[in-house]
Amino acid sequence: MRRFTLIAVPYAWLLVLFLVPFLIVFKISLSDAAVAIPPYTPNLKDGLGALLAELDFENFAFIASxxxxxxxxxxxxxxxxxxxxxxxxxxxxxxxxxxxxxxxxxxxxxxxxxxxxxxxxxxxxxxxxxxxxxxxxxxxxxxxxxxxxxxxxxxxxxxxxxxxxxxxxxxxxxxxxxxxxxxxxxxxxxxxxxxxxxxxxxxxxxxxxxxxxxxxxxxxxxxxxxxxxxxxxxxxxxxxxxxxxxxxxxxxxxxxxxxxxxxxxxxxxxxxxxxxxxxxxxxxxxxxxxx
Amino acid sequence: MKRLSWFNVTSLTLGFAFLYIPMIILIVYSFNAGKLVTVWSGFSTKWYGTLFQNEAFMNAAWVTIKVAVISSTFATILGTMAAYVLVRGGRFMGRTLFSGMIYAPLVMPEVITGLSLLLLFIGLGLDRGVITIVLAHTTFSMCYVSVVVSSRLVSFDRSLEEAALDLGSSPWEAFRLVTLPIIAPAVISGWLLAFTLSLDDLVIASFTSGPSATTLPIKIFSAVRLGVSPEINALSTIMIAIVTVGVISASLVSKRNSLRAQKDAQAAERTAE
CATH class of the missing domain: 1.10.3720.10 (MetI-like)
Incomplete structure (x- = not known):
């Protein structure tokens, strides 16, 4: 039990404050810009299907061009x-x-x-x-x-x-x-x-x-x-x-x-x-x- | 004993001149009476006076110290735990991911770390301020702490811990009474490293701070962008002085400790005889 806590605390910290933020960056890089604040369309709330449908490589295409x-x-x-x-x-x-x-x-x-x-x-x-x-x-x-x-x-x-x-x-x-x-x-x-x-x-x-x-x-x-x-x-x-x-x-x-x-x-x-x-x-x- | 060749003497002299002359110039010109930082117009300490009256700087300094103390303490606790897990944890699910997450922040460009944390905080709806900077600084400094502490953990004799366990102490007691005192120097230098990293950080703090909390590096950066100013020179001099005193005294303390440890070992040998 104690071993579990010892591993879980730093693990959870790094997952939430290092890995997850990074996945968010990755996700937002595939989202559309919006005028509202925060200035990107948050499409997590509409479920995973809607999320995947909205992802695109527009921003990467823009950078490449x-x-x-x-x-x-x-x-x-x-x-x-x-x-x-x-x-x-x-x-x-x-x-x-x-x-x-x-x-x-x-x-x-x-x-x-x-x-x-x-x-x-x-x-x-x-x-x-x-x-x-x-x-x-x-x-x-x-x-x-x-x-x-x-x-x-x-x-x-x-x-x-x-x-x-x-x-x-x-x-x-x-x-x-x-x-x-x-x-x-x-x-x-x-x-x-x-x-x-x-x-x-x-x-x-x-x-x-x-x-x-x-x-x-x-x-x-x-x-x-x-x-x-x-x-x-x-x-x-x-x-x-x-x-x-x-x-x-x-x-x-x-x-x-x-x-x-x-x-x-x-x-x-x-x-x-x-x-x-x-x-x-x-x-x-x-x-x-x-x- | 060998003498240094002229080549080595020259390269050392030039090298250390290169490292130190810019800072010496910075310090000298903080005592310049004129407003221009490149023209000497007499000795004065007036910029230190105006600096201490500058409320914005003083507030920022206070925020910075608060953030640095809290985040480096958290980072030391989490980093020591992480180091212990890495060195002593054995196998567990996701160990590779864990060690990857410890080492990745060390090489991650600050702009990416800052951006990603900001996006997280906004996603969570956290107001940006002291708390978000503390969270951000704890995250990247704990990785540095764990690298420092694990290098010490790797090198120390595990049988000491096992002896304590055999003699009836609980794992926690064994850690507190045996392991912790032995790795203490590494834990302390980990804390100091985390503290200076937090004190220095501009990029990550800029992303994760809000209008309510400005740290000193953010303040310095926005002032410096407009050009050199004698007040910033005065501030830099104070910071350099603190670091110099800190580093020199830390090295003296560690030297004294190692001398004492040597003496203790000799005394122990004599008693054993």
Missing amino acids: DDLYWKAYLSSLRIALISTFCTLLVGYPIAYGMAKAPEEWRPTLMMLVILPFWTSFLIRVYAWMGILSTEGLLNQLLIGMGVISEPLKILNTNTAVYIGIVYTYLPFMILPIYAALERLDESLNEAAEDLGCSRTQAFWLVTIPLSKNGIIAGCFLVFIPALGEFVIPSLLGGSGTLMIGKVLWEEFFNNRDWPVASAVAVILLLILIIPIVLFQRNQQKQAEAEQ
Whole structure:
């Protein structure tokens, strides 16, 4: 009996507040928009037959026919891919440096990486607004140094979005790579060097392949949330920055077209399933390898 | 002991500069006397004064803290139960669905979680306010808590529990007297994680809050959309300070605890001899 309660309470909670809402989104994505509030026709009350009869793929057809959505999905994918790659380029040397640092420094370095992660996401994005704006500190600095004569427009462009994603998701990249590098056996590199590899060769042929799992995990941990990101494109990006999270938000709050917003959400989820499944498989493989 | 190569020193220095300089700039400019956040015009703490007089911000801060305390407490209880079920529950009907529902919210884009919960609340006819935000935050944070707690549950010695059961305690007593003290650090860090997640959340709160309850991130977001402002810098500085003190003291406490545990173990060994 007690075991039943223990299982039933969290189970029921998640069913009602996670699974059911999701089914509702799915259902509404197949409903017609209505002018009334709530702005969709609730057709659950008329029984299941009526419900099924009313479902249609109008909203999906609408999304497929409108260029805006295609572009938004594609550009989200591109932005997420590019920024994941940049995060890897920035994060790997930091993780590498941490793994090579003297052991008594490591807890401190680790805390320095985790600390920004506990600080508000919104504040970390906001911090860049003052730096990247046309009158911002970066432009002041570059003009002061004589590198440029005209201020660069960085804020409200895709570049600012890349910087924002790299900055906010960097800890997610560093931590798994660091975990992989820390376990790396130093003698393997020494063996490679003894056998005639140069340092650089040993790095590319030994260190990188052995930290592969950390790299993969880090990339997924950045790519998956970056794809549906809303805060960064809306604060740092411009009107030309199309990201699907932002489109969903605007469809919902500005156009108040709930069925289309739901259909956008369903498609986003379908796109996300592929990286999520791949990520999980990678994690499982890693867990099995450790056993 | 090996010395760090110049390459590693450079990458660490540049990396941490990249992580910290934006926040340091933010803090420095919160003490700027002028209204412009990009031009320095002398030291002043006046923005902290105007911030504390800004009733809308203070109300939002109060709502946010209330939501965070309640939702993280619920999330910790539910998440610990869920972790226990996942690790110790054995087989039961729908176990795969259950573990799927624990992990899915971790990777679900916030816009989708927010949208789906809002549609549920409207379907149920719930008025949007503090309660709906608490329900929403509890749901996604309990998943984080259960991941943190289950990693601790997996690693601990089950025979301790069995010993307690053999010595005549009920399963609940065994949990309360043996398991809970051992997993306590994970439960506490789960609570802290849930608390900060709730404190930070903008997207899900925007979907699930009504006009009666505005949280601080919603307030900050609408202010920041219009551009940078020194008041927001002051607010950010306060939040960064709280987090820094919290994280550093938490790590000191855990360091002290592990030292004490080491000493206890040594003392126990000596008594055994």
